[in-house]
Amino acid sequence: MTLRMYTERDLEKIRKHGLSDAEAYRQAELFTRPPVYADLLRPCTPGDGIRQLDEETFDRLVSRGARSMASGRFLKFVPASGRASRMFAALHALRGRRSPPSAEELAEAETCFKSLSKFAFHDELKRAMKRAGLNADKLAAENRYAEIAEHLLGPQGLNYADIPKALISFHQTGEGSRTAFEEHLIEASQVVRAKDGACRLHFTVPHGYLDRFEDLLEETAPKHEKRLGARFEVSFSAQKRSTDTIVVGPDNEPFRPKDDELLFWAGGHGALLENLNALRADILFIKNIDNVVTDRLKESAGRHKLALAGLLLETQEKLFDLLSRIYSKAADQTVIDEAMRYAEKHLLIPRPADWDSLPREAHRTFLIERLDRPIRVCGMVPNAGEPGGGPFWTRGKEGVSMQIVERAQVAPAEEQRALFASATHFNPVDIVCGLKDYLDESFDLERFRDPDAVLVSEKMWEGRPIRILEHPGLWNGGMARWLTLFVEMPAWTFQPVKTLADLLKEGHQG
Template identity: 45%
Template sequence: MFSEKDKLQIQNRGSNIEIVNQQIEKFKKGFPFLHVEEAASVGKGIIQLDQEKLQKNIKRYEAKVISGIKPLKFVPASGAASRMFKALFEALEECETSKTPEEVLKENKAVKQFVDEIEKFAFYQELKNKISENSEEESCKNQVGYLLSEKGLNYGSLPKGLLKFHKYKNIDRTPFEEHLAEGAKYAKDSAGKVRLHFTVSPEHQESFENLLQKIKEPYENELSVTFEISFSQQKPSTDTIAVDLENEPFREADGSLLFRPGGHGALIENLNDLDADIIFIKNIDNVVPDKLKKSTIDYKKALAGVLLKYQEKIFLYQKELNEKHPVALDHAFLAEAANFLENQLNTKPAESQYYTEKEQLYHYLKEKYNRPLRVCGMVKNEGEPGGGPFWAKNPDETVSLQVVESSQIDPNSMQQQTIISHATHFNPVDLVCGVKNYKGEKYNLLEYTDPATGFISKKSKDGKNLKAQELPGLWNGAMSNWNTLFAEVPIETFNPVKTVNDLLREQHQ
């Protein structure tokens, strides 16, 4: 199937023939659907924090920071902003081919809102100046054209992280800057250092670095912190091969193999390269202006406090299970550890795993306790798209809490679809992770993924149909074998920008 030239191409990408053959086999066999038992809910898998618990967990986290733990904030920021402007791209094409601007405005409500309220956008003044520089009138067509194209602001080709989102008295802020300002409030260590890591696309890293060079010192002075900012790119070795509809390798016009990015699940490798005691994860577009940041900051600290509370108990069990021989552990300790695992860490054994033999129980507990820990914020379901919190069956027949995407569920199973429809919460991508064991040693996160949770989609290239494969998602399959806790967070902590007009919402003004 593969020529020597193919093998060299694969090798140069940091991959190997065995991995590529495994990917092709998955195209042929498909991925199994995940079996969900029921939706997680408050009191049944989702922790609810009243004001007393909220403040207690905030104080727990702050005390741990003072005592020396090192936090870090991880932000996936490689996504292009082009999808934000879908309606504007379509309007521009219609203006250039078949319709007048007046007709487009009459027929397209999203474009009309954009034009009618354009002065509210943080990028408006810069856009206006760019049009004026070229001595053109500020018409609807020019506004859209100069916003998206290279002759103007080039927003149609930039990543979300570099767009101007919010207006302040003397400055306009990008999401990149908002994450710095936000991180300074909860990801600061005892020495005042704030560590943030952004995953970016290769073609945009220089632009991020240039912006950082320009703003770093002013933000450090304003916020009384020191920033340590790092960047990484999705590794070519995590790209997946594309195939045609017959599951044969898809080839470019020059005969070379086509590889495609493996989705955000590939970022587990980037996350695995980082060293920190606590890692916060949040998407690039989920930011708000300073006046609305308090709730986000409080709940980030509180989620970290919840993690530290459970981690303290986990470390005690880890130490006993790792440093003592099964003979030295009494039944009472093992029963206590089994109870905590099932009722606090939400991992229920299969019936066959209610071990009566001491050594069997010991090995089961040792495996389940020696895993990374994450606390995932969950928002009440108000119709937003995205995955949600469920009790799901794992490959080893245990049942545990999992973040589940709709694509993982059998669309032909009425029973499974009914369970999905009863979800009370959804996943806003608001995670706090503990990636070290009781000795302070880092886990190899690549050992805790579930390779069977990938996804196949139909795409096209140069007019030809193909099939693409995504790796297990970062917060579902890539973290499938972590110990997982869910905690409810308020809707005001979730303010993503999926279309440009979302910036007109009150939360972004």
């Protein structure tokens, strides 16, 4: 690639989209680089990177988290931009939109439609089909699945193929159905509710859907607030267009859908780091939109989240004390030694090999650089084969550290693939973050990402091959230089909905 790869007209479009010329050329260069893979050393396991909390410690941390929750320091952050298209992959084939359904897809569709009445959207679907003169239950009994799929996914029915997953009815209750969005509101009353009842939440939503989210909030929040004695303070943002990336073809030249056009692609969930940064939050909970539990599990699930917060707060309290003393010019070797011991034992930061030969000022500089950072406490559940990342010891520019690694970040070498497959735990995205420093000022989170941890993948666009670039994942490269603690959580706290059939599992029924 040369600097002539973009025409002046290209650059005008790039600037109008919110990207600088420098960013456009940086992205172009990233396509030409060899892949940057995570260097896995071993999985994090209980006793080697993953903490297991005994009952006494758990109760203490829950109490600590609850006290700070009451003070109003907490905010819940929910990435809710994703559409539900992949959730219905098995049903799309029934609509004749692509190749004929496979045996596996037919089996999943049959499982779902034979249990149609168990879905929270059952009554909505029946009403939509009745308007078209069809009986959903009768069609299901006759194995006429294509017509049901068309009304479930298409615009003449519920249009679930094209709306965000947040707006889909997930759970059935005695009061009616609830969307994933509503379940996050209700869960917030267990996790971020201040003494005055305020529950602060922020959702990232796809462009063009803000009105739908605001309407749903206005429609549903009052009844939940009345029942819970809570008050929801909800804000929204969209992934910034300036975080989109420029698509290239197989030759790494700009892909042009038509003459003189460029194609931009959403930069993945790592682009949400800008949204996170803009919040200037204090203690922030991150959880994916599709990971919600029914009412019978909410109180217990909330206690586990408060335990994560309690551990973060205890860690912050000790770190802030140490940092205030280290930053003092009067910091003596006693303080330095105490801080290094804490970093090794509690934060699992290895002591530099040449530590003993370094002068005190070098010790002080190292500790300030390594400890004055955002903190994240990440719940980890036992690995049950779900798609996604896990906790690993890795080697990087700063030496050995604990990271959350996705499969796409792993080198194709057999040894690295085997290490990834040997993980005992899985990342459910149940994370509590401390976003302020010891002076109560907000960190600039961009400083603590790994800009090289991008993902390049191949896709098709209207039958033509393209290459796309995603920013470092929000909890992967986006938080690569954060202080990190991993804590084991019970498997039942993780109830993702990646396929329609997942809503039939015990965690989403009853």
